[in-house]
Amino acid sequence: ELKVEQNPLFLSMQEGKNYTIYCNYSTTSDRLYWYRQDPGKSLESLFVLLSNGAVKQEGRLMASLDTKARLSTLHITAAVHDLSATYFCAVDITGTYKYIFGTGTRLKVLA
Amino acid sequence: ETGVTQSPTHLIKTRGQQVTLRCSSQSGHNTVSWYQQALGQGPQFIFQYYREEENGRGNFPPRFSGLQFPNYSSELNVNALELDDSALYLCASSFRAGGQETQYFGPGTRLLVL
Numbered sequence: 001e002l003k004v005e006q007n008p009l010f011l012s013m014q015e016g017k018n019y020t021i022y023c024n025y026s027t028t029s030d031r032l033y034w035y036r037q038d039p040g041k042s043l044e045s046l047f048v049l050l051s052n053g054a055v056k057q058e059g060r061l062m063a064s065l066d067t068k069a070r071l072s073t074l075h076i077t078a079a080v081h082d083l084s085a086t087y088f089c090a091v092d093i094t095g096t097y098k099y100i101f102g103t104g105t106r107l108k109v110l111a
Numbered sequence: 112e113t114g115v116t117q118s119p120t121h122l123i124k125t126r127g128q129q130v131t132l133r134c135s136s137q138s139g140h141n142t143v144s145w146y147q148q149a150l151g152q153g154p155q156f157i158f159q160y161y162r163e164e165e166n167g168r169g170n171f172p173p174r175f176s177g178l179q180f181p182n183y184s185s186e187l188n189v190n191a192l193e194l195d196d197s198a199l200y201l202c203a204s205s206f207r208a209g210g211q212e213t214q215y216f217g218p219g220t221r222l223l224v225l
Contacts, residue, residue, distance in 0.1 A: 031212070033213075033214070035216075041218070042113075042216045042217060042218045042219050043154070043201065043203075045215065045216075088153050088154070090153075096167055097159045097167030098156055098167045098168070098169060099167075101146075101153035101154045101155070101156070103152075103153055104153045
C-alpha cells in the first residue's frame with residue numbers, strides 16, 4: 001500500500017526551540033514537496049526536493065531528502081509563533097502523475 | 112496570492128445532486144490537479160489534466176470527472192453526490208517542463224452535502 005506518513009501528528013513547542021518533522025514514504029518518488037496550511041486556508045508551497053541529498057532552506061525552515069531511506073525532514077530553527085500551521089509533505093509516484101500527501105503535522109508554537 | 116482562482120467559494124448540495132466546481136489556472140500554466148481535503152485530513156489526489164487530457168488519477172470513482180479547456184481553466188464535476196463528498200476541493204496549477212514542478216493551489220471550494 002502506498003503511504004506517506006508524518007511524525008509527529010501534533011507538535012506543541014516553545015518559541016526559540018528547535019524541532020524536526022519527519023516524512024516517510026513507501027513508494028519510489030522523483031520529487032518530494034513540503035506545504036504549509038493555515039486554518040481555513042489553502043496550501044502554500046514551501047519546498048520542492050528533487051534528488052537524494054537535496055537540502056533547501058528558507059528562513060527558519062530547512063528541508064532535506066534521503067531517497068534511499070525514503071525519508072524527508074523539515075527542521076525548524078528557533079521557532080516563532082508565526083510558524084504555527086499544519087505542515088504536509090507529499091510525493092509524486094515515479095512514472096505516473098499521481099500525488100500522495102502525508103497525514104500532516106499540526107504545529108503550535110507557544111509564546 | 113498564487114493567481115489560481117476557484118469558484119464558488121462555498122456550496123451546499125443535497126445527496127444525489129450533481130455539482131460543478133471551477134478553477135482558473137495561473138497564467139502560463141499548462142497542468143491542473145484537483146484534490147479533495149476532508150476536515151482534519153491531508154489532501155487526496157483526484158486527478159490531473161495536462162493539455163486538456165487526463166493523465167493521472169487517484170482512487171476516486173468515475174462519478175468524479177473533469178475537463179481542462181484550451182485556456183487551461185478547469186472544471187471538476189461530481190455526480191450523484193454522497194454525504195462523504197463534503198470536503199474542501201482544491202485545484203492546483205503548474206507548468207510541466209520536466210524537473211521541478213511546483214504546484215500553486217487555489218483558495219478552494221468548500222462543499223457541504225446534506
